[in-house]
Amino acid sequence: MPYDLRNNTFTGAMYDILETFASLNEQYEEKCKDAAHWYTENTSTALLSVAAWQCGYPALCETQSSKRVYGRRGRPPFSNGLVDLFLYDADETGLWVEAKKPQGSMDVSEQSDYPATNARLSRFFWGAYSSAEQNRVEAQEYEGKLVSLLFCSFSLKAEYYEGPNARERRQARADSVNAAIKEVVDKDEGASVFASYFNTFDTDLIDEYDSRAFGFAVLGHFEDA
Numbered sequence: 001m002p003y004d005l006r007n008n009t010f011t012g013a014m015y016d017i018l019e020t021f022a023s024l025n026e027q028y029e030e031k032c033k034d035a036a037h038w039y040t041e042n043t044s045t046a047l048l049s050v051a052a053w054q055c056g057y058p059a060l061c062e063t064q065s066s067k068r069v070y071g072r073r074g075r076p077p078f079s080n081g082l083v084d085l086f087l088y089d090a091d092e093t094g095l096w097v098e099a100k101k102p103q104g105s106m107d108v109s110e111q112s113d114y115p116a117t118n119a120r121l122s123r124f125f126w127g128a129y130s131s132a133e134q135n136r137v138e139a140q141e142y143e144g145k146l147v148s149l150l151f152c153s154f155s156l157k158a159e160y161y162e163g164p165n166a167r168e169r170r171q172a173r174a175d176s177v178n179a180a181i182k183e184v185v186d187k188d189e190g191a192s193v194f195a196s197y198f199n200t201f202d203t204d205l206i207d208e209y210d211s212r213a214f215g216f217a218v219l220g221h222f223e224d225a
Helices: 012-032 041-054 118-133 136-141 166-186
Strands: 005-008 059-068 078-088 094-100 145-156 192-198 212-224
Touching: 005 012, 005 166, 012 041, 012 078, 012 192, 012 212, 041 059, 041 078, 041 094, 041 145, 094 118, 094 136, 118 145, 118 166, 118 212, 136 145, 145 166, 166 192, 166 212
Parallel strands: 094 145
Antiparallel strands: 005 192, 059 078, 078 094, 145 212, 192 212
């Protein structure tokens, strides 16, 4: 299904990669009658890797990394770990990417038990940042960048697909979600960006809770190591 409401404030290679990532999500929905963004962090990271390759940027998932866990007393020790995604930017700068994704799909209906609130988005977003921080020493060695990404999946209750003004109500919900996302990234203006993609047309992609697949977003934070 086409994503007719799009926002993308990423720059450089990541702008093109996110647009291709959205296109791959559309293709999967069309061919498989399923939504890739409903699934896990690993699903989205793998699809982002495919998008990077399609845009001409080599990328690998789950590559080995020497990590340090900060926040403890004394000098934090190294430990062998995995970085979620490693890829090269347009200027061949290495990007050490750590990603998070809230479980399942957030219900962005007005009355929701699992809404996309500023607090929930912030908690997961900065959780990804904490994970990325563990790669700082290795990224510094190669003059790379630390990148933290938050993947979010959104759904709407069936009632938003009924009645004469249904599409306008869906558009209003998309605007509300974008406003919440913007509040999160604006707390660190310049280093944090986002991309969001919503389908406000009718859809027959329905989950086990009788909610419709509505769209997804990717929040990003970039920092020189």
